[in-house]
Structures are given as C-alpha cells and as structure tokens.
Amino acid sequence: MSSxxxxxxxxxxxxxxxxxxxQPESRLEELGVDSLATxxxxxxxxDKFKLKMTGEPVPIKTVGDIAHEVDxxxxxxxISLGDEAATS
Incomplete structure (x- = not known):
C-alpha cells in the first residue's frame, strides 16, 4: 500500500x-512549501507513520518524492500502512 x-x-x-x-507530480515549491516546511x-x-528517519537527506522536489521516500x-x-491509510 502506498503512503x-x-x-x-x-x-x-x-x-x-x-x-x-x-498530485504526485506537483512540485512542492510551486505549492508554496519551502525547504524548511518540507x-x-x-x-x-x-510521527504519523512511526518512522525513524535514517540515512542521508534525499532531494525532495515533488509530492511523489515524499511518498516514494516514505514508502x-x-x-x-x-511498518504496515494499512491502519494509517484506512483512518486518514
């Protein structure tokens, strides 16, 4: 399941x-979401998905980039996304 x-x-x-x-291809910058907000x-x-951010920072430019990294x-x-996806 996708995030x-x-x-x-x-x-x-x-x-x-x-x-x-x-949309997945929407650029965060064009949505008014700057790097700090990202x-x-x-x-x-x-917090939402109970994840631990690990590794090197990855350039995130689009909504799809966020979903890809979270997935x-x-x-x-x-981690199972079943409960989060169903309740959100």
Whole structure:
C-alpha cells in the first residue's frame, strides 16, 4: 500500500491546499512549501507513520518524492500502512 493518499490529505490540511493541487507530480515549491516546511512535514510524517528517519537527506522536489521516500522507509522498517491509510 502506498503512503501517497495519506500524504496528500496531510498536505491539504497542513498547507491549506486543494486536493486537485496535490498530485504526485506537483512540485512542492510551486505549492508554496519551502525547504524548511518540507523538513517539518517530514517530521510530521515520521510521527504519523512511526518512522525513524535514517540515512542521508534525499532531494525532495515533488509530492511523489515524499511518498516514494516514505514508502521506502516503511518497507525497510517493516511498518504496515494499512491502519494509517484506512483512518486518514
């Protein structure tokens, strides 16, 4: 299961965006989400999904980039997204 739907919903709620704006190919910069806000959002995701951020920082430019990185961490850390995706 992909983290994308949960991430999209969180971006809409946190940054006052519309669902139509928050597509996988949407560039964060164009959505008004700067690099500091992106880092803060990643920490929110860490809390939401019970993840531990590891490794080197990866350039994140799009909504899809966030989902990709979260999905990798979820797989590496053996976390199930079932409950989070269903309740978000």
């Amino acid at each position: 994308l739907p949960v991430i999209q919903k969180m971006l809409v709620e946190e940054f006052g965006l519309t669902p139509e704006q928050v 880092v803060e959002f990643m920490f929110m995701l860490e 990798i961490m979820v797989a590496q850390q053996g």
